[in-house]
Amino acid sequence: MESLQRSVWEGLSALEKEEWMHTIARQLPEQMRYEGLQTFERYGQRTETGVFVCGGQQFVFVPGDRVTLGWDGWQEGMNEETSADMLETVSEYGVEDVDSFLSDQMSPVREVEIAPMLVECRTHSLGWTEVTEEEAVEQDDTDFAAALEGFRHGKLNEYEQYQQFRLVRQGEDIRIFWFNEDLALEDLLEEEAEAGFGVLTEDEWEYLYGGGCRTLFPWGDSFDYTLKLKHFGDLQEADDPMDDSTEPLTALVDQSDRPYDLELPNFFGVQFVGDPYTYELTLDDDGEMQPKGGDGGSMICGGMGPLVGFLPAATVFYRDANASDLDWEDLMDCMHYRRMIRLTEVAES
Incomplete structure (x- = not known):
């Protein structure tokens, strides 16, 4: 594990880093694919690190410290x-x-x-899930159809019915988000653990940010x-x-x-909501x-x-x-x- 600590990792050659990323990749779930090394630099800090992809989402390797x-x-x-x-x-x-x-x-x-880790570059909304128009209609919300029609012909870029649905204009398309009122934190943590993932601790978040x-x-x-x-x-x-x-x-x-x-991505390649x-x-x-x-x-x-x-x-x-x-x-x-x-x-x- 010493090679995955930041003080040692920074001194490794690109070839040695590649070898470590392939070693890690062999022990990850099949859907996690290694893409290659990439360098991120910001705020006077710099990291050459491995980039992974899982389900269309990017992850980066973050050395421990x-x-x-x-x-x-x-x-x-x-x-x-x-x-x-x-x-x-x-x-x-x-x-x-x-x-x-x-x-x-x-x-x-x-x-x-801080242990070395793979970290998802972007965040997900906890309470809001993107759905298709058909899935939204199936929710049988009496306000949705009228709101969608008005939004479609209006000039607003975003409209939200509090903790029900949200409409976002993206070019010619309209993205629909539904509020997941039944979600419990324990269920989320259990679901992610079963898929092989965890959630950041406060210590890890502060390390990733600063x-x-x-x-x-x-x-x-x-x-x-x-x-x-x-x-x-x-x-x-x-x-x-x-x-x-x-x-x-x-x-x-x-x-x-x-x-x-x-x-914007920081020196680890991690992006925050800001x-x-x-x-x-x-x-x-x-x-x-x-x-x-x-x-x-x-x-x-x-x-x-x-x-x-x-x-x-x-x-x-x-x-x-x-x-x-x-x-x-x-x-x-x-x-x-x-x-x-x-x-x-x-x-x-």
């Missing part, structure tokens, strides 16, 4: 722009100590051992005002990216085809649900602007203390998850 996770103070410290923006925003809500405000929302500092960095964001301690963010658009094109108005800046920016930066209105499912040390990567949009809805509003999605260690107060159905509505395989039993070749 021993890392420090959690946040209790600055490594570099905020630059002047970030510091002024942060203080101005939180002071409007009665917060005087920025460091305490941040540390109260971050996971505690701890040393952890790669063991000790800064607030994966790129450093200061906010990046060149980002294009969902709900705010391109901050560089905004009249004032530090404006903490209650309305997102979308109407003020150039809505180009440039992708949202927080959705939207504080959503969560990603992880489990804590006791196997209980620990949502990551969002706060259900609480701070954006509170008018906190791009910097503070995106802390839940952009920072490495954010932990929503209020998620446990939400009903399971409400969490399912905005929850995503990804499959993974821990490579703890691959023998040295």
Whole structure:
């Protein structure tokens, strides 16, 4: 297993890495196919790794590591722009100590051992399942037919009947999603385990997102005002990216085809939702649900602007203390998850 640890893996030749990927592939379910090596680079970190495909979904090999996770103070410290923006925003809500405000929302500092793993690059919606029009009609929902007809001839790009169905326009096509109200977390975990997959722990998620960095964001301690963010658009094109108005800046920016930066593959080749209105499912040390990567949009809805509003999605260690107060159905509505395989039993070749 030593060769699958990050410190050793980075020093292996491409041929040695290929040999390890083929060794791993021989021990995986038949539907998991090895595609080859690919290099991912972002935020000053770089990984040459193996890419696998299963059922049309990409997985990447992520080497193991021993890392420090959690946040209790600055490594570099905020630059002047970030510091002024942060203080101005939180002071409007009665917060005087920025460091305490941040540390109260971050996971505690701890040393952890991360096992090497295969990780699905993209997430799946937990509560919403894509269906055909015929399958949707079979649900016998009295509102669906009228909603679909109106959507088909209307100009909306997306329409949702709360926790019932969702319609999304994609070119000339309309994608239909149905809310899976009967899903239980235990059933999901059992179903994935039977298929040979697991779900990330909070430790694994923080490692995947930050790669063991000790800064607030994966790129450093200061906010990046060149980002294009969902709900705010391109901050560089905004009249004032530090404006903490209650309305997102979308109407003020150039809505180009440039992708949202927080959705791009990172240095492991893993992609995150990058939207504080959503969560990603992880489990804590006791196997209980620990949502990551969002706060259900609480701070954006509170008018906190791009910097503070995106802390839940952009920072490495954010932990929503209020998620446990939400009903399971409400969490399912905005929850995503990804499959993974821990490579703890691959023998040295």
